[in-house]
Amino acid sequence: MTNFGFLKKGAMLAPMAGVTDMPFRVLCHEMGCPMAVSEMVSAKGYVLAPKDNRASRELLAVAPQEEGAVILQLFGHEPDIMAKAAEELTRDGRYAMLDINMGCPVPKIVGNGEGSALMKNAQLAADVVREVSSASHVPVTVKMRLGFEVGSDTYLTLGPALERAGASMITLHARTRSQYYEGHADWRAIKRLKERVSIPVVGNGDVASWQDALRMLEETGCDGVAVGRAAQGNPWIFEQIRDGMAGKEIREIPASEKLDVLLRHAAMLADMKGEAVAVREMRRHVVCYVKGMRDAAKLRTQVNSILTLEHLQKALTAFMLSRE
Numbered sequence: 235m236t237n238f239g240f241l242k243k244g245a246m247l248a249p250m251a252g253v254t255d256m257p258f259r260v261l262c263h264e265m266g267c268p269m270a271v272s273e274m275v276s277a278k279g280y281v282l283a284p285k286d287n288r289a290s291r292e293l294l295a296v297a298p299q300e301e302g303a304v305i306l307q308l309f310g311h312e313p314d315i316m317a318k319a320a321e322e323l324t325r326d327g328r329y330a331m332l333d334i335n336m337g338c339p340v341p342k343i344v345g346n347g348e349g350s351a352l353m354k355n356a357q358l359a360a361d362v363v364r365e366v367s368s369a370s371h372v373p374v375t376v377k378m379r380l381g382f383e384v385g386s387d388t389y390l391t392l393g394p395a396l397e398r399a400g401a402s403m404i405t406l407h408a409r410t411r412s413q414y415y416e417g418h419a420d421w422r423a424i425k426r427l428k429e430r431v432s433i434p435v436v437g438n439g440d441v442a443s444w445q446d447a448l449r450m451l452e453e454t455g456c457d458g459v460a461v462g463r464a465a466q467g468n469p470w471i472f473e474q475i476r477d478g479m480a481g482k483e484i485r486e487i488p489a490s491e492k493l494d495v496l497l498r499h500a501a502m503l504a505d506m507k508g509e510a511v512a513v514r515e516m517r518r519h520v521v522c523y524v525k526g527m528r529d530a531a532k533l534r535t536q537v538n539s540i541l542t543l544e545h546l547q548k549a550l551t552a553f554m555l556s557r558e
Contacts, residue, residue: 241458244476248462257502277310277319317369350411367400444474467522493554
């Protein structure tokens, strides 16, 4: 029997391409996130690519302190290839679970019949879950949307079918594929799915604060909450949700602590990906960390022209200390 006790300890970190790599996950874990989902990994790309290439190592990296608290997310549409990747990648125990991506709306993914497109073929979706569940050394979960087009309710029939095929948990992003990330997430759908299946249901969509997380739990009866975009630049949201669930006081985060986390984020990225790549990737993270702060636009402009870690650290330090 799978232990889903982590769902009661706080919110999960939802998978985000280019965001939920190892350095960012480590920070979120430290802030109270009990379970984080990796960036999505192509099953076919993994099976066909050399296993020691740098891109694979970075994408699959798990820090020692987060082993057993990471869910690996795979995408693909060929059951046999998905199963082969699942068997190999879950063999060493670094991942707590394996998640199948049926939610990505990006055209190049959907165009290959993967991500959200899997929801259009219920039989194939079930076959993928069945084969992966048979091959995986860890429980298999699914991240999906309401359906492909606006107004579709595919999730109501697909959810039970995936449970029968072997899914141990479903995370429902309560938007359709055609909505992408626009409009409002339909939390009523999360409640309806929870009533249709006996496995845990995790709600996702429009959780922008700890208050939203508690409200989603109360209104939908879901077993847990997954936070995506709201965690970018704000890993403290996991601390706030954890404390909110426990009825504790929510603390204010001082600028000095934000600076420390920003600098550590940059340093960990540089250690893993090299200085040049880390400085480029930190640009999008910095935008999120300083959103809403005075002179944030000026900092963004400055950071976009910075090429070294030393100069980035100096710019961030000067900006954040001026906020104290």
